[in-house]
Amino acid sequence: MDKKGSLFSIGRTARLFRLSVSSLRHYEAIGLVRPAWTDPASGYRYYSLAQFEVLNTIRYLRTLDMPMEQIRSFLENRDPAWMEGHLRQQQKEVRRRIRELELAEGKITSRLEQLQEARKGTKGVITLTESPALRLVWVRESLAMPQGNELEGPIRRLEQEQPEALVFLGKVGLGITADHLLAGKFTQYDGLFLQLDPADRYAGEILELPSQPCVRLLFQGSHQEAPEQYQKLLAFLTEKELQPVGFSREVALIDAGLSGNPEEYVTEIRIPVE
CATH class of the missing domain: 3.20.80.10 (Regulatory factor, effector binding domain)
Known part of the structure; x- marks a missing residue:
C-alpha cells in the first residue's frame, strides 16, 4: 500500500493482477473499470479494493475467451442466469477443444x-x-x-x-x-x-x-x-x-x-x- 492510504498505484495494481499498465489503461478507455482516484497534479491513477473485484471478474471472463464487449455488458447488467448460459456454452467449447487436442496428440504419437x-x-x-x-x-x-x-x-x-x-x-x-x-x-x-x-x-x-x-x-x-x-x-x-x-x-x-x-x-x- 502506498502514501495514498488505502489506494494502490496503477503499477502495483497491474503487478497484483499480472497485467500490463497499458492493459489497465485500455480497460479504462473502453469503460470496463475506472480508477478510484486520479491525482490532479500528476495524473497518476490509483485503485481501491472495489476495483479489485471488477478486475478479478474481468480476468476470469477473459480466461473464458469472452469478448470485451460482452464483458462490458455483463459488468453493466450482472445476471447469474446469463452467466450460467455462457459458462455452459464455454464448457461445450472446451470439450470440443479437448477432443481436437486428443486427436492431434494421437497423430503426433x-x-x-x-x-x-x-x-x-x-x-x-x-x-x-x-x-x-x-x-x-x-x-x-x-x-x-x-x-x-x-x-x-x-x-x-x-x-x-x-x-x-x-x-x-x-x-x-x-x-x-x-x-x-x-x-x-x-x-x-x-x-x-x-x-x-x-x-x-x-x-x-x-x-x-x-x-x-x-x-x-x-x-x-x-x-x-x-x-x-x-x-x-x-x-x-x-x-x-x-x-x-x-x-x-x-x-x-x-x-x-x-x-x-x-x-x-x-x-x-x-x-x-x-
Missing part, C-alpha cells in the same frame, strides 16, 4: 513412432510380420512413379469432399494390386491410400482391414527406388511359397518434406500375404 522406426529400424531386411487391423481409404487411381508432389492433387481433392478438415501425418501411401505384383508391374501404382486414425471421421467408403500376416521391408530411399525392392519382395514370396492377398502398402516415412538430404529418405513396403 503415431508420427513419432514412424520416425523412430524409420531412423532406427533395420534397413534392407525382409521380415514376415503381423500387420495390425487398419482403417483405410483406398483411392483407385493409376499413378506413375511420383517424382515430387504429384500426390498432393488427389489428396487435396479428397480433403475438399470432407465436412471437416482431416490431417494425415505420414499416413498417405501408394499401392500396387496383387495381380500386378505377381505380373512384375512395379513402376505403375494402382492407387493411393489414406490410413485413418481411430478418431478420424471420414465421409465416404472406408476399407476395414483385419489383422493379417504380411511381408515387410524398410529401405533407404524413396518411391523411385521401390521397383528394385518389389523384385526382392517377390523373390522372397516365391521362396517362402507365399501369395499376396491385397494391394501393397508403400509409405515414405522420411521424404523431402522432412529432410533436404536424399540419403536420409526411408520408405516402408508391406504386402499382405497368405
Whole structure:
C-alpha cells in the first residue's frame, strides 16, 4: 500500500493482477473499470479494493475467451442466469477443444513412432510380420512413379469432399494390386491410400482391414527406388511359397518434406500375404 492510504498505484495494481499498465489503461478507455482516484497534479491513477473485484471478474471472463464487449455488458447488467448460459456454452467449447487436442496428440504419437522406426529400424531386411487391423481409404487411381508432389492433387481433392478438415501425418501411401505384383508391374501404382486414425471421421467408403500376416521391408530411399525392392519382395514370396492377398502398402516415412538430404529418405513396403 502506498502514501495514498488505502489506494494502490496503477503499477502495483497491474503487478497484483499480472497485467500490463497499458492493459489497465485500455480497460479504462473502453469503460470496463475506472480508477478510484486520479491525482490532479500528476495524473497518476490509483485503485481501491472495489476495483479489485471488477478486475478479478474481468480476468476470469477473459480466461473464458469472452469478448470485451460482452464483458462490458455483463459488468453493466450482472445476471447469474446469463452467466450460467455462457459458462455452459464455454464448457461445450472446451470439450470440443479437448477432443481436437486428443486427436492431434494421437497423430503426433503415431508420427513419432514412424520416425523412430524409420531412423532406427533395420534397413534392407525382409521380415514376415503381423500387420495390425487398419482403417483405410483406398483411392483407385493409376499413378506413375511420383517424382515430387504429384500426390498432393488427389489428396487435396479428397480433403475438399470432407465436412471437416482431416490431417494425415505420414499416413498417405501408394499401392500396387496383387495381380500386378505377381505380373512384375512395379513402376505403375494402382492407387493411393489414406490410413485413418481411430478418431478420424471420414465421409465416404472406408476399407476395414483385419489383422493379417504380411511381408515387410524398410529401405533407404524413396518411391523411385521401390521397383528394385518389389523384385526382392517377390523373390522372397516365391521362396517362402507365399501369395499376396491385397494391394501393397508403400509409405515414405522420411521424404523431402522432412529432410533436404536424399540419403536420409526411408520408405516402408508391406504386402499382405497368405
